[in-house]
Amino acid sequence: MPYFHDIDPIALQLGPVAVHWYGIMYLLGFAGAWFVGEYRRKQGRLPVSHEAFSDLAFYVMLGVILGGRIWYMLSYVSLDWIVHDPLAIFRVWDGGMSFHGGLIGVLLAGWIWSRRNKVHFFDTIDFVAPLVPIGLGLGRLGNFINGELWGKITDAPWGVIFPSALDDLHKTREELHQMYLAGQLNGQARHPSQLYEFALEGVAMFAVLFLFSLKPRPRYAISGLFALLYGVFRFAVEFVRIPDQQLGYLAFGWLTMGQIQSLPLVIIGVVLLWLSRRAPTLQPDLVAANASVSTKEVA
Numbered sequence: 001m002p003y004f005h006d007i008d009p010i011a012l013q014l015g016p017v018a019v020h021w022y023g024i025m026y027l028l029g030f031a032g033a034w035f036v037g038e039y040r041r042k043q044g045r046l047p048v049s050h051e052a053f054s055d056l057a058f059y060v061m062l063g064v065i066l067g068g069r070i071w072y073m074l075s076y077v078s079l080d081w082i083v084h085d086p087l088a089i090f091r092v093w094d095g096g097m098s099f100h101g102g103l104i105g106v107l108l109a110g111w112i113w114s115r116r117n118k119v120h121f122f123d124t125i126d127f128v129a130p131l132v133p134i135g136l137g138l139g140r141l142g143n144f145i146n147g148e149l150w151g152k153i154t155d156a157p158w159g160v161i162f163p164s165a166l167d168d169l170h171k172t173r174e175e176l177h178q179m180y181l182a183g184q185l186n187g188q189a190r191h192p193s194q195l196y197e198f199a200l201e202g203v204a205m206f207a208v209l210f211l212f213s214l215k216p217r218p219r220y221a222i223s224g225l226f227a228l229l230y231g232v233f234r235f236a237v238e239f240v241r242i243p244d245q246q247l248g249y250l251a252f253g254w255l256t257m258g259q260i261q262s263l264p265l266v267i268i269g270v271v272l273l274w275l276s277r278r279a280p281t282l283q284p285d286l287v288a289a290n291a292s293v294s295t296k297e298v299a
Contacts, residue, residue, distance in 0.1 A: 002159045002189035004180045006173070009146045025142035029135025030061050036210075037131050044284030045213070046127040052117050059113045060128060063105030064135065071101020075257065076244050099136065099234070100261045106132070122219050123282050129226040130209035137202015144194035151191025151240045159189025165242075193241040200233040216283055221276035228269025234262040 012019040034057050040046070041053045048056075073081065073089050075098060081088045110128060114121045143149045147164040163176050166188060171179070179185050208229065213222050235258075243249055243256040250257060 002161050002186060004177060005147050005160050005162045006177065007145050007147070021145040022142035025138040026135065029138040032134040032138070033057070033131040036134065037127070040127065046119070046124070047285035048117060048119065056110070056113045056124070059109035060106050063109030064102040065105075067105020067108070068097035068099065068102030071104065072096045072098035075101070076247065097139065120219070122223060126217070126219065126222040126282070129222045130206065130213050132226065133202050133206035133209065137198050137206065140194050140198040140202060144192060144198070149194055150242060151193035152242060153187070154189055154191045156191070158192065160192045161185050161188050162190055165190060191240040193237055196237050196240070197233070200237065201230060205229050205233070216281050218276040218281050219279035220272040224269045224272025224276060226269070227265045227272065231262045231265035231269060235259050235266070
């Protein structure tokens with residue numbers, strides 16, 4: 001029997017203030033990335049001071065939030081909101097964040113920080129890349145809790161019935177639950193594509209990138225592997241995920257906006273991995289990790 005999604009997206013109600021699980025997932029993602037990043041910094045993986053790393057974490061956090069939200073509102077939502085509901089861009093707790101926009105925000109934040117701290121841009125991005133799947137995976141859990149971004153109809157035993165996908169029935173959640181218990185909604189089970197993305201973009205990517213980065217790697221290699229993995233995983237999951245309603249399929253009856261925006265990442269990943277073959281390798285520097293010392297490279 002399929003699972004009936006009945007998770008309250010609000011974790012805690014404090015008077016007029018509602019604390020959403022989606023926001024909590026983002027906070028946990030930032031916290032997890034900070035602790036893992038600090039652990040790797042102490043190993044000399046990015047030989048800068050604790051204060052400099054804290055600045056980088058703050059820049060990246062702003063890049064994720066601003067870039068992800070702005071890109072989503074410009075790419076996935078009708079631009080009418082600019083005139084009729086401009087405050088919609090601030091309602092992050094309702095969901096609606098774009099990974100590709102967040103990535104652009106992270107790259108911009110990393111570039112600004114790198115210039116200020118005189119660190120090679122790709123040494124910074126190679127350091128940040130293994131941390132991103134932590135927040136990315138938890139963000140996908142937030143999507144699942146919100147009951148959004150669900151997949152196509154499936155008869156797989158792990159299918160999930162999302163009440164938010166049944167608005168056309170004009171039933172209350174309680175009425176839908178009674179129909180579910182009576183077996184009347186079994187044909188409405190969908191792929192929990194959010195959990196597929198959690199497993200691939202979160203767990204699998206973190207495991208691969210973290211293990212890969214335990215050994216010093218040539219510049220560009222970690223960033224290239226990140227871009228390649230994400231592009232492939234996201235492109236694949238889009239085949240079982242319902243496209244954004246306001247956009248639908250853009251071509252061939254299957255091509256989605258997510259796939260179009262992921263293809264460049266696959267290409268970039270391959271190019272960066274190719275460039276890494278002749279690039280220098282940043283060596284761990286425990287001295288510089290505890291004092292602001294210039295980075296050390298070997299050819």
